[in-house]
Amino acid sequence: MYINKGAHWTIFKEAIYQCAPYLGFPKTLNAIAEIKEVFKAENIVLPLESPKQVEEENRLDNGLAVQVEIFGDIIEKNRDNAPSNQKHIQDYLSAFCFGDFYTRGGLDLKTRELLTLCILSSLGGCESQVKAHVRGNLNVGNDKDMMITAITHCLPYMGFPRTLNALSCLNEIIPE
Structure with missing residues (x-):
């Protein structure tokens, strides 16, 4: 081959x-x-x-489009509910995380979202983001077994406490 x-x-x-x-x-x-x-x-x-694939003039719009594709209507609610002195963070998140990275070629959306779940799980202290990305993974077609497999592969690199935290987040969003 x-x-x-x-x-x-x-x-x-x-x-x-x-x-x-x-x-x-x-x-x-x-x-x-x-x-x-x-x-x-x-x-x-x-x-x-x-x-x-993104140019400076469209990275925010393209990032927002990807966020909505992954997470749905919650994105607009989060943006609307952000305090006025923090709305710029919502724009940075959309333009940078999603506009600059998720819209690149080389990896499909399912793979990028699964990687993001693993990255956040390895950091620890990011449980609310881990839960959000569990939902995002479901929305792009990664099932619970796929997420458990990915988190299991990360175990030697992130240790048991962070692995167990990630699995707890996963089980909270997708109960057995």
Whole structure:
């Protein structure tokens, strides 16, 4: 079976980029530096083609569209209910997390949402976001078994306390 190495490596690159809104730039840039070394060792020519699809003038609108696709009407309610001195955070969230990252090519929406669930679960202290992304995963077609499998694969990296917290959030949203 032939595997397109360029497409294969694009998936790794996009998975790392998906971490930026949640882990921050310092950790993500460290991971990017590491993956560049792996690319170099594998003779992967850099830069890989960028799947960026959003321009500055439409990143907020495109991000909002993706958020609504994933989470539904709650997005507009959250935006309307945000205190006036915090509404800019709603715009940043829509434009940055969703407009800049979720609209990129290289990974489908189901994969990006599952990655986000795992990233947030690994951080700890993000239970309300984990619950929101459990709902988001359901909305994009990832079922409970898929989410349990993904969280289980993260166990060695995030430990039992965070794994159990993630499973508790999952079970609260999707009871057995």
